[in-house]
Amino acid sequence: MENSKRTVTCGALSAADVGKKVILNGWVHRTRGLGGLTFVLLRDRYGITQLVVEADAPAELVETATSLGREFVIQAQGEVVERSSKNAKIPTGDIEIKVGKINILNKSLTPPFTIEDQSDGGEDLRAK
Numbered sequence: 001m002e003n004s005k006r007t008v009t010c011g012a013l014s015a016a017d018v019g020k021k022v023i024l025n026g027w028v029h030r031t032r033g034l035g036g037l038t039f040v041l042l043r044d045r046y047g048i049t050q051l052v053v054e055a056d057a058p059a060e061l062v063e064t065a066t067s068l069g070r071e072f073v074i075q076a077q078g079e080v081v082e083r084s085s086k087n088a089k090i091p092t093g094d095i096e097i098k099v100g101k102i103n104i105l106n107k108s109l110t111p112p113f114t115i116e117d118q119s120d121g122g123e124d125l126r127a128k
Helices: 059-067 123-127
Strands: 021-034 037-044 047-053 073-082 095-106
Touching: 021 047, 021 059, 021 095, 037 059, 037 073, 037 095, 047 059, 047 073, 059 095
Parallel strands: 047 095
Antiparallel strands: 021 037, 021 073, 037 047, 073 095
């Protein structure tokens, strides 16, 4: 899958896809570190999918994942795995992508507000 194009959109994966190798492109919605794991919520116009980079992944991959900022545009390659803690709030909440490679396609300055369907930008931003 080296240097390949997207194989699936962020909103299209389900438990039926466990074991598939996929390539996703999108915007980094949010990142968080938890006990050596790095979680990335990847968003495109079709939905959101959680990516996970495990602590025992190659150092370069862990470094790239921890350096991601909101709204960076990335390409992630990996395998669809079943999530141990399901998230009923999103359609792809039964799975996550165990990442093997991340390509940063474009960096972004952190925007002054979050990009969400139900957001007014926040009271502080509107007051400015």
